[in-house]
Amino acid sequence: MFAEQCLKRSSDTTPRRFVTLEGGQSWVGTHRQLFREDGEGPPRKVRIKPFRIDPHTVTVRWFTEFVEQTGYLTDAEHYGWSLVFHSFVADAQNYRRVIETPWWLQVESADWKHPFGPASAIEGLEDHPVTHVSWNDARAFAAWAGGRLPSEAEWEYAARGGSPGATYPWGEAEPDDELVLCNIWQGDFPRHNTAKDGFAGTAPVRSFSPNGYGLYNMSGNVWEWCADLFRVRSLTSSAKRRNAAAVTANQRVMKGGSFLCHRSYCHRYRISARTAASADSSTSHVGFRIVVDH
Secondary structure, three states, rough: OOOOOOOOOOOOOOOOOOEEEEEEEEEEEEOOOOOOOHOOOOEEEEEEEEEEEOOOOOOHHHHHHHHHOOOOOOOOHHHHHEEEHHHHOOHHHOOOOOOOOOOOOEEEEOOOOOEEEEOOOOOOOOOEEOOOOHHHHHHHHHHOOOOOOOOOOHHHHOOOOOOOOOOOHHHHHHOOOOOOOOOOEEEEEOOEEEEOOOOOOOOOOOOOOOHHHHHHHHOOOOOOEEEEOOOOOOOOOHHHHHHHHHHHHHHHEEEEEOOOOOOOOOOOOOOOOOOOEEOOOOOOOOOOOOOEEO
């Protein structure tokens, strides 16, 4: 919606931590679809060109550098509000709720610098993923940093860590309320989070074990924007309606799930799982990582 801010980083070099992936033949999607309406399958063969990827999502610290150098204003700052999960808002009864998902509140002055509302701050969260960033914001950051957002196919290829067909970045073990493998919800969603994984909200970006490529939190922590326009690959009438709506709203693919995912409601921390949101939307559980052409 807002005029795109053309930005360029003062240095053309990306951080040394970026991991080089050789690419090759791969697959995106799955035969084991849990949410067919999301377009998780059928699987399709793709060829991935070599690229470099950040081992973790963009941090608050790095995004702060971007803003300090450019003066960039996010979509949430332009709109004057963003969506915050209810348990992080002390006076939740005073805010408008999303009708379909009433645990989300429209909080005025919530943005990347104030992740829980105007009285909150980012001190102590410097190594956490930046949140309340839209797809537009993520793309602007990527351009400044000399990179881009990954395609969904690149994201899945990277998330599998060299294990074709893997359900999760670590393999097939199913995380739950007792087996802690990533930062997702434990307990009774959306009422009570036991936070057995150690985090009620976001975790530092290098939390938990990396996958076979050395990439952190490809499942859980925050949803990650991808470059792709959302599309369900089906000829059914419902898929055609869904795709038309996605084009109208400029909805983009998000992958990986977040700290709010739980098997009982949002079992979307699987590699093949996906969701979508409009390019100018932002919430307290969405971030991104960038890639660089090799």
